Amino acid sequence: MSRKTGTLLCLIAGSMMLIIGCSKSSEDRLTTPIPPSDCDTVNMTYSSDVQPILEANCYSCHGNGNVNGGVTLDSYTGVKLVADNGLLIGVITHAPGYPPMPDGGGKLSDCDINKIKDWINRGASNN
Ligand code: HEC
Structure with a gap:
């Protein structure tokens, strides 16, 4: 394997990990409970x-x-x-x-x- 190909493979592997890392964290964000915004509890009659x-x-x-x-x-x-x-x-x-x-x-x-x-x-x- 040439030195160039090695570097290229490293870059590819590196960016793959970045992509995986990013999609993982956006998944975390989706599963974080969002406080209910449709619950109005001010000035109730x-x-x-x-x-x-x-x-x-x-x-x-x-x-x-x-x-x-x-x-x-x-x-x-x-x-x-x-x-x-x-x-x-x-x-x-x-x-x-x-x-x-x-x-x-x-x-x-x-x-x-x-x-x-x-x-x-x-x-x-x-x-
Ligand atoms: C399926 C029937 C049922 C439903 C539905 C129900 N209750 Fe009751 N409730 C009872 C019974 C039976 C008692 C008496 C129980 C006791 O004193 O142990 C009681 C007692 C109470 C008391 C008096 C408690 C005390 O210590 O004197 C309050 C206040 C009350 N209920 C409020 C509510 C409210 C508010 C709701 C709706 C969110 C509700 N109940 C729904 C059956 C019901």
């Missing part, structure tokens, strides 16, 4: 943010005449009560000492939990 989450996940047992655990969540008054006494956050975050809600179902998404937290932190208004 009862009517457009909180109520729909409760309706979808809780009304089956705490609405439409169902008052499991003495809790009714299909009226602002009922929700305000458990928002103010800490029960609402306790049950949806599955905090120790609270029955985890939804009962027998999966935990709410972090996005939904943060929406409810924001609304409570702003005074749990009837907005």
Whole structure:
């Protein structure tokens, strides 16, 4: 093998490794979790943010005449009560000492939990 061919082979091998190295790192970038950008948790309101989450996940047992655990969540008054006494956050975050809600179902998404937290932190208004 001539010296020239050797150098050329080295260059080729070198650039192959570069290419492999680069494609590997772009793969890493793809698998890195991207924070959800569609979760807006600022200035949440009862009517457009909180109520729909409760309706979808809780009304089956705490609405439409169902008052499991003495809790009714299909009226602002009922929700305000458990928002103010800490029960609402306790049950949806599955905090120790609270029955985890939804009962027998999966935990709410972090996005939904943060929406409810924001609304409570702003005074749990009837907005
Ligand atoms: C499948 C029925 C069911 C669903 C769905 C459900 N709950 Fe409950 N919930 C219950 C039952 C039963 C109890 C009483 C359990 C207990 O006290 O141990 C209860 C109790 C509660 C309590 C009172 C806890 C206490 O310690 O007094 C709160 C607050 C509550 N639920 C909120 C929610 C919220 C918020 C959701 C929706 C995210 C929800 N629940 C979904 C059945 C349900």
